[in-house]
Amino acid sequence: MTETFPFHSEQKAGLLQVRGERENAVRDIYIESYGVRIRFSVNNRSALEAVEGILPVALPGDCFRFIEKTEVGHHFELILDPADEDKGCNFYRNGRQVPNDHSRLDVLRGFESQIRLTVAEHAVERVFVHAGAVVWKGRAIIIPGNSFTGKTTLTAALVRKGAEYLSDEYAVFDEAGDVHPFLKTLSVRGVVDEFTQTEIPVEDFGGRRAHGKFPIGMVLITEFQAAAEWRPLRLTPGLGVLEMLPNVVPVRYDPEFTLKVLNRVAKRAIITKTFRDDAAKCAESVLDYFESECLKNQGF
Amino acid sequence: MINSQNPVARREGLVIQEMPEEVLVYDTNTNKAHCLNQTAAFIWKACDGSNSVKDISKLVGDEFGGAVSDDFVWLAIDQFNKDNLLQEKVETKFEGFSRREVIRKIGLAAVVALPVVASLAVPNTVLAVGTCVRVQCCAPSTTGGATCPAGSPPSTCPSPCVCPATGNPTLCT
Numbered sequence: 001m002t003e004t005f006p007f008h009s010e011q012k013a014g015l016l017q018v019r020g021e022r023e024n025a026v027r028d029i030y031i032e033s034y035g036v037r038i039r040f041s042v043n044n045r046s047a048l049e050a051v052e053g054i055l056p057v058a059l060p061g062d063c064f065r066f067i068e069k070t071e072v073g074h075h076f077e078l079i080l081d082p083a084d085e086d087k088g089c090n091f092y093r094n095g096r097q098v099p100n101d102h103s104r105l106d107v108l109r110g111f112e113s114q115i116r117l118t119v120a121e122h123a124v125e126r127v128f129v130h131a132g133a134v135v136w137k138g139r140a141i142i143i144p145g146n147s148f149t150g151k152t153t154l155t156a157a158l159v160r161k162g163a164e165y166l167s168d169e170y171a172v173f174d175e176a177g178d179v180h181p182f183l184k185t186l187s188v189r190g191v192v193d194e195f196t197q198t199e200i201p202v203e204d205f206g207g208r209r210a211h212g213k214f215p216i217g218m219v220l221i222t223e224f225q226a227a228a229e230w231r232p233l234r235l236t237p238g239l240g241v242l243e244m245l246p247n248v249v250p251v252r253y254d255p256e257f258t259l260k261v262l263n264r265v266a267k268r269a270i271i272t273k274t275f276r277d278d279a280a281k282c283a284e285s286v287l288d289y290f291e292s293e294c295l296k297n298q299g300f
Numbered sequence: 301m302i303n304s305q306n307p308v309a310r311r312e313g314l315v316i317q318e319m320p321e322e323v324l325v326y327d328t329n330t331n332k333a334h335c336l337n338q339t340a341a342f343i344w345k346a347c348d349g350s351n352s353v354k355d356i357s358k359l360v361g362d363e364f365g366g367a368v369s370d371d372f373v374w375l376a377i378d379q380f381n382k383d384n385l386l387q388e389k390v391e392t393k394f395e396g397f398s399r400r401e402v403i404r405k406i407g408l409a410a411v412v413a414l415p416v417v418a419s420l421a422v423p424n425t426v427l428a429v430g431t432c433v434r435v436q437c438c439a440p441s442t443t444g445g446a447t448c449p450a451g452s453p454p455s456t457c458p459s460p461c462v463c464p465a466t467g468n469p470t471l472c473t
Contacts, residue, residue, distance in 0.1 A: 183468060236456040238322030238418075240333040245333050245422050259317040266319065 001066035025300045030072065031055065032061035035070040035124025047080040050108060058115040061183035074118050078111060078161060120170060120249040127173040127261045130247040134158045139217030141290060142171040142178035144247040150224035150279065152186055157283035159207035166210050177264030178213040192223050217294045220286060221273040228275035230285040240271025271293050307377055308387040309347040327387065331422045334383050340415035343376040344385060366411030371402050376415035383419055
């Protein structure tokens, strides 16, 4: 049987004639992750394999499962052209093409990032905060921050000091304000060049993954600044939440639930702000500060 | 703008979260968040349409144990105006003083902490994620379509840009 999948009309000219039973049977994949249901459509076997390979990377730590065909809130389509292995790759999100004229690898990275973002924004009863996160003596320390603020570097430094690893991408809060792991590999810059991220397992840093949920201990708002000194400024809960908000993914989508959870986080955590210089030195200061300001005061 | 002495706090389109000594307000129309300190929160709650500024001054004094002037309340209302936290903007009255002068005057004498509203515009989720895999900078007609290296920080790219991963045209501005 020969079939052309019904993708967007402008793509049809470039579509492969897909042959074989398997391809026809699995042209749509459905998954659920944190209560978010997503449908993936592919145009051929290569695209199918790409999706299957990307999903465990985008949504690590067994945080998604394949489900039967169902109503979904989100739809991704991945179009690969085997005649053009350099480019020949496009994807759509909810019917809208994500523009690009870049290499297949770049597009697939964007695809992965969009899947993760979709789940992070729409997760049910969870609040995803873009942050590095570790556990120290049973309590979570999270470091919210945008890319290029040195979040991963500091997370790795904390792991080297013996903290357990939760994530270098998302701190996942439940309704009670406890932190859950998002156990992806660390995306480290500086291996290839200052921009390209290299994925490194936490074990390569001598670290170990944390499992389960953890009460929040500290939120550290910090970013790298050359020659900066460790001068922690304790923020009020309200100002602390305000500082966190630019990194809180679902705040626009569901501000009511998000603020309720962040309020609980702020009541239980100390929220501190400072610039930092060297990550290893800073990690030591973070842990000392955390023990003196958080653990002792909270009876640990 | 009305010239009313009885300001009314806006409620519609706001998500309000009471915190121990502050109030966090999220404006779903503008995607701005505001943190009202204890004094600002008290004054905002007192803006129910039945209290004049003079009434509110007295309520603040009673609540916080120190007399405050009307200017103290006007200072808060001035911020509520700017942050669109009132149903209708109210013309503020600083009796010939600039806002800075009022702050200086009140601040020196006040026993009660000055009302402060800290605000922040919440970026969309694309910006929250921050890293673009590769950023196409500028239209070919304007700059030759320069392309930033993979993972470039927004600050390194001239605007306008389009992120292929997100389609966001303002990522790098």
